[in-house]
Amino acid sequence: MRITALGENICMHLDQVEVYADNVEPAKQKSGADTTIVITSCNRHDLLEKTLKSLMRYNTYEGVREILVVEDGDADPADICARYGARLIRVGERKGQLHAIDIAYSQVKTPYIFHCEDDWEFYKPGFIEKSLMVLKGDEACVCVWLRAWDDTNGHPLSFQSPDKIFGVLSFDYLGTWHGFSWNPGLRRKSDYERVGPFSHVLNHHGDLGEPMVSTLYRDLGYHAVILDETGYVRHIGGDRHVSP
Known part of the structure; x- marks a missing residue:
């Protein structure tokens, strides 16, 4: 190293x-965006919402192309994703984290991926x-x-x-x-x-x-x-x- x-x-x-702190609005997309946010989710939608809410508040980077939420459970977080401007990918059946990650990453068109799970709270920009x-x-x-x-x-x-x-x-x-x-x-x-x-x-x-x-x-x-x-x-x- x-x-x-x-x-x-x-x-x-x-x-x-x-x-800049207290960024309560989603970062605006730019034509030259280089980063996609991918969040893996599995039936813990109360935690998913907390994750998205804190992410939206503290993300200050304007080069985010989109937020992808890949749902590996049988429940449907479509309303939550729509509320925070995220694109939902439903696996359709429980296939596990590895499959969910592969499915989401196959949709990524940017050189950088900000990977996240559905149970985290951000507190600093x-x-x-x-x-x-x-x-x-x-x-x-x-x-x-x-x-x-x-x-x-x-x-x-x-x-x-x-x-x-x-x-x-x-x-x-x-x-x-x-x-x-x-x-x-x-x-x-x-x-x-x-x-x-x-x-x-x-x-x-x-x-x-x-x-x-x-x-x-x-x-x-x-x-x-x-x-x-x-x-x-x-x-x-x-x-x-x-x-x-």
Whole structure:
């Protein structure tokens, strides 16, 4: 990993990103939009609405082409999606998270994907802008975490910038986790295409999908970066887990 070069590049630019809080209106689309927001959902529509509401409030990036919600459950969140201007994709039957992700990503026409699940609450703006700075400055970064540093499920950092505006996730946490995650965060579609579709690569191992993909990317030379210490998002669905 080019930690020194990464630090010089990111530290120079992250604190220059201008953001504005209390953005209660959806970001306007631009013809040159480069990012699609993908949210996976499965019958937890009260949490989905909280996720969309906080996302709309705190997303300040105007380069979002659209929000895609892929529903892998048997219920219909069409009203909620319409309320927040999201396009709904219904799988039609319970096929699991990997299939849902593949279906949604097949609809993405932008080079960047902001991946999110249906049980997160955002609390600070500027996360997509800053994440783009990271991905553009470090081609070996597979995704950018947004959680606070004391909220990583114990995953340690192998590097912290002196001003704590970014860090790098360690490899081999618990022998399984190397940084890649489906928690909220920006990633490149091209990196997905390099190993995906996930459901084909991992076959019937949906329950092991995240750590297996993490290992695939580690073996290809990727690592994950986390933004500043206080974070941008918190998990709100820990007691209502949905099996992959």
